[in-house]
Amino acid sequence: MSREISYTAAYIAVKFYGLTLNPKLGKHFQSEIIQFYDRIVRFLPSHLSWNYKALKSLFWRRFFVFNEELLLPGDLMHIICRKYYIQQLVEQAILDGAKQIVVLGSGFDHSAWWFSNRSIPSFEIDAPSMISRKTEFLTGQDMLSNHLFLESIDVNQASVYSILSDHPGFDTTKRTVYIAEGFFDYLTLEATQSVLDQIHLLTPDHSLITTFFSLDELNIFHRTSFTSGVAMAGEAIKLPLNMDGFQRVLAEHRYAEHRVIPYSDMRKALIQPSGISLPVLRGFYVMRYDSTSF
Numbered sequence: 001m002s003r004e005i006s007y008t009a010a011y012i013a014v015k016f017y018g019l020t021l022n023p024k025l026g027k028h029f030q031s032e033i034i035q036f037y038d039r040i041v042r043f044l045p046s047h048l049s050w051n052y053k054a055l056k057s058l059f060w061r062r063f064f065v066f067n068e069e070l071l072l073p074g075d076l077m078h079i080i081c082r083k084y085y086i087q088q089l090v091e092q093a094i095l096d097g098a099k100q101i102v103v104l105g106s107g108f109d110h111s112a113w114w115f116s117n118r119s120i121p122s123f124e125i126d127a128p129s130m131i132s133r134k135t136e137f138l139t140g141q142d143m144l145s146n147h148l149f150l151e152s153i154d155v156n157q158a159s160v161y162s163i164l165s166d167h168p169g170f171d172t173t174k175r176t177v178y179i180a181e182g183f184f185d186y187l188t189l190e191a192t193q194s195v196l197d198q199i200h201l202l203t204p205d206h207s208l209i210t211t212f213f214s215l216d217e218l219n220i221f222h223r224t225s226f227t228s229g230v231a232m233a234g235e236a237i238k239l240p241l242n243m244d245g246f247q248r249v250l251a252e253h254r255y256a257e258h259r260v261i262p263y264s265d266m267r268k269a270l271i272q273p274s275g276i277s278l279p280v281l282r283g284f285y286v287m288r289y290d291s292t293s294f
Contacts, residue, residue, distance in 0.1 A: 004129045005044075006130055007233035007234050008233045008234075008235050009107030009108045010044055010108065011233060012079060012107065013107075014044070015079050017037035017041050017052075019080055020037070021055060021056070021061065022061070024275050025274060025276065027274075028080070028274070033114065036143075037108075038052075040108050043137045043141075069278060072226055073278075073279050074263070074281035074284070076278065077266075077267070077280045078266075078280050081270060082181060082182070082284075082286060085261050085286040086111065086179060086181055086209055086211075086286060087111070089209045089259065090209060093209065093288065094120070094177070098177045099120070099174040099175055100121040100174050100175075100177070101121070101123065101176070101177045101178075103122070103123065103124050103125065103181075104178060105126055105180070106134070106150075107182075108134065108137075109179075111181075112148055113145075116147040117147075119147055120147060121147050122149070125163060125164075126152065127152065127153065127155075130152075131150050131151065131152035138150075149169050151164070159198055160195060160198045161198040161202055164202055174205075175203070175205045177206065181211050182211055183211075185211075185213050185238070186237065187238055189239060189249070196250075196253040197253065200253065200291060204293070205291060206290075207258070211287075212246050213226075213283055214242045214285065215227070217242075217283030254292045254293070255289035256291075257287070258287075258288040259288045261287065262285055263279075263280040263281060263285070264280075266280045266284075
């Protein structure tokens, strides 16, 4: 597959779409969101879009689930959970007064598109190749709006601050939600700290909604399966922190915990009541932290 798009982003979209074809899981998401991923999967290059037809078959969906759970138990349900809980946390942040959204490392995610359709200024930030393909997709599907902005960033030449500080659609005085789904895990500690500093400078009043993998909570076999899968997708986990370390970094960068949802709570509150007898990946967390002034 060409490096024009991220394998990781593509596989997340394919897996999420396939899982939501199960009514027990699909019921937790609006039909428009599932349709968004239906279109994304068909848009992907042929060596990935073939999944669209395969996933329509119950036999192949069961086969894919069996194969995935054999290698890394909980990986599939963590995908459902990350999409579900991020949306819930963003909805609450909006009720708490947030007026604009920034999605860091947006990939093929639906969040900016979804909330921009509610007249909330929404910004996607990603590598130039990904933004180009996402723009192609949204344009082809007539899904762009006046409230949706897609901005590319070359990390070697620019920063999130430089992209947004002078953007005509971005208001630094508005309370902002930053979504960092599967984002910080792939950054070095220095790059993570830099991004946190930049968004504090941009919008002192904001919420950070992020995911985190604490790999020390996986056994050695599952940890190897996870990191090998990431490597096969052309990526690497770079942040050398466990959950406690990540939370310390957030505290050092003037964040206060608002809500932290561990994998165990996700399974009890969402997966088991749905009638699904599968785990959620150990060491996976979704959290909201709010900026402070101290």
